[in-house]
Amino acid sequence: MVTAAFIIFGLAAIVSAIMVISFRNPMASAIALIVTLCSIAGLFAIMGATFVAALQVIVYAGAIMVLFLFVIMLLNLKRDEFGPDKRKIQKTLAIILGVLLVVEVGIFIQAGLGDFGPSPAGDKGSFTSTAELSSLLFTKYLFAFEVTSLLLLVAIVGAVILAKKKL
Amino acid sequence: MPVPLGYYLGLAAIIFTVGVIGVLVRRNAIIILMSIELMLNAANLTLVAFSVYLQELSGQVFVFLVMTVAAAEAAVGLAIIVMIFRNKESVNVDDLNIMKW
Numbered sequence: 001m002v003t004a005a006f007i008i009f010g011l012a013a014i015v016s017a018i019m020v021i022s023f024r025n026p027m028a029s030a031i032a033l034i035v036t037l038c039s040i041a042g043l044f045a046i047m048g049a050t051f052v053a054a055l056q057v058i059v060y061a062g063a064i065m066v067l068f069l070f071v072i073m074l075l076n077l078k079r080d081e082f083g084p085d086k087r088k089i090q091k092t093l094a095i096i097l098g099v100l101l102v103v104e105v106g107i108f109i110q111a112g113l114g115d116f117g118p119s120p121a122g123d124k125g126s127f128t129s130t131a132e133l134s135s136l137l138f139t140k141y142l143f144a145f146e147v148t149s150l151l152l153l154v155a156i157v158g159a160v161i162l163a164k165k166k167l
Numbered sequence: 168m169p170v171p172l173g174y175y176l177g178l179a180a181i182i183f184t185v186g187v188i189g190v191l192v193r194r195n196a197i198i199i200l201m202s203i204e205l206m207l208n209a210a211n212l213t214l215v216a217f218s219v220y221l222q223e224l225s226g227q228v229f230v231f232l233v234m235t236v237a238a239a240e241a242a243v244g245l246a247i248i249v250m251i252f253r254n255k256e257s258v259n260v261d262d263l264n265i266m267k268w
Contacts, residue, residue, distance in 0.1 A: 020201055021189035021198065026197050040212055052211075064204070075258065140225075
């Protein structure tokens, strides 16, 4: 059952990722990216990381993608009149690196890195309970947490100043 | 039968590569930003896979922080694109060549 879910979510993620980079209309790419993000959230959920899955849907698909859509609608972007980059070297490099990628994925699958250990939702309740994760966040990684809030402040101030019409 | 770790890593590698192709091939600045988000998501998938495999919650804390950084970077990147569009009426990155010599 987990395998079936993995195959469904995995295929959905790959197909919608390819759709993101191939649609001419940026609005369609944004919708395809939302599908990708929700498939990845599904993959997080079947691994047992439920808090991260919820975070992915709320923050990534719910806030960042809405921002993207607002900007696309604000700039009123229609279909791309210009095509992809047509330089000759791209084709040769693409074939070489594509073969490399297939070999690499094959190595991952063959390596037998083993299954995920005993079920994460073991005897302590869910392994990834929000309480445990937040206790880590506020004790061991407190400095990173505070610096992240400072980073967000800088990003807010920067974005507002950059997008203003008159300083 | 749980899914082996290698399958998750392979899937993340494929999504990351699709993101890299998007950055290199597409000329629309907003699509490039979306491909960068694809790459960040592939990295998040790898982090969570290892976090569950090694039964170590630090990976998921790192995912939390990576998501925050991705949000900040998307906001600032889109503000820059809005500013460029205001000046040049185009989001084609090939048009941004005034510093070429």
